[in-house]
């Protein structure tokens with residue numbers, strides 16, 4: 001690339017950094033992106049005319065008015081690299097390059113997204129026999145491609161895939177850091193970036209990307225929807241502050257049953273996933289369009305608190321998820337009663353488990369209608385493959401008394417499967433929520449952290465930690481410990497139960513909480529920690 005042009009582009013971009021940092025001084029947190037992506041319906045068979053038509057349909061269908069903004073070109077546009085390394089688009093599919101397509105998208109008041117590959121060869125070259133995907137990835141061309149994508153063509157979003165990265169056996173964290181640094185060097189205006197590594201990659205992703213895929217590719221089947229939801233159930237603590245777990249593009253309008261489409265969209269909304277429609281927007285079924293433009297569900301997804309709902313109950317086949325909306329620790333919360341099974345599921349949810357008390361108004365957000373108010377317990381029968389998404393408004397907000405291990409931020413968690421004995425979520429029938437966290441400890445950074453332990457007035461609490469002796473070697477069992485750190489002060493518990501056959505054991509200690517938010521960590525610097533189920537808090541006295 002010519003140095004003069006690069007400098008000119010950098011100057012243009014410096015202006016946008018200044019503008020965007022001035023903007024970010026407000027309390028603005030970016031919501032999950034909403035838009036359309038070419039992959040689910042068209043795979044690599046895309047072209048200039050098709051993309052323009054989809055962009056036009058985004059406007060004419062009313063989707064743009066409902067909040068969908070991004071038109072994302074996925075795999076399939078690649079042509080070749082010339083002798084100067086410059087990337088060219090596919091000669092038949094995009095004969096005029098991409099600048100005029102992006103201009104068209106922008107002229108409609110929309111934003112444009114592009115796709116690339118962290119390594120050398122694209123996924124399409126491996127799975128869709130797209131020969132033009134060979135040698136066109138970002139590897140070795142980071143600055144040059146970033147300049148082309150963002151300065152010359154004008155894209156606003158990029159999804160970066162990893163088939164080629166895997167082929168070259170690159171380290172994910174290093175590789176994505178290099179790419180993001182190059183993008184920031186060349187054009188650090190506000191580019192929305194997606195890491196596409198098909199598993200939760202680790203906490204570093206939040207430093208680099210707006211969103212990261214947590215699963216393999218979605219398909220238009222109930223099995224696929226259910227699998228992706230199950231992968232995201234316990235990842236809420238890793239998202240937030242404008243960064244999101246990406247559950248993949250939507251399969252709505254592609255043949256799922258109505259209740260399955262509702263569950264798909266409802267769960268993507270309450271879990272704050274990006275919402276990228278994957279069907280043909282020019283022939284979208286009316287029922288699907290109605291669902292995709294449901295204002296109340298969209299508001300739930302775009303809620304300014306930027307929170308992902310977490311699981312508070314898992315009984316029988318059902319899962320109950322909850323999150324604050326509109327105001328942190330207010331009286332309004334959103335709840336999902338999710339039934340992935342093939343039988344009807346009866347939910348009985350005490351309001352206290354949702355930290356609510358008193359007369360509670362209930363609104364069904366999928367059907368956009370008010371339900372009868374409740375006083376103590378939410379009771380609903382939910383049909384197979386279905387969900388109820390509710391907005392609750394109560395008289396009073398109370399303190400949380402059970403903190404599940406699977407709600408915590410696991411500092412060393414990654415789903416890439418590279419570590420020996422990694423910290424994991426372990427299905428455990430006798431545990432509350434039927435889940436424990438296994439393999440914490442043996443490293444000062446391998447802890448579980450609950451960031452928002454709220455105390456109304458501060459005071460002394462009895463903390464009861466429920467755990468199961470881990471499946472360890474004898475020597476390790478006798479040696480295992482729990483270190484509890486409350487706002488930086490650590491207590492070590494070493495007289496622990498070691499007989500696994502006794503089931504759940506309890507360790508107790510008194511802790512002091514400050515008024516407001518507190519941070520609690522469980523780990524152990526040198527030894528393994530038993531499998532943690534949850535901890536309970538019971539107030540003993542107010543702060544002196």
Ligand code: GLA
Pocket residue numbers: 039074075122123124161196198216217
């Ligand atoms: C991977 C991604 C998909 C899609 C294809 C393109 O499989 O996970 O979302 O981008 O590559 O080839």
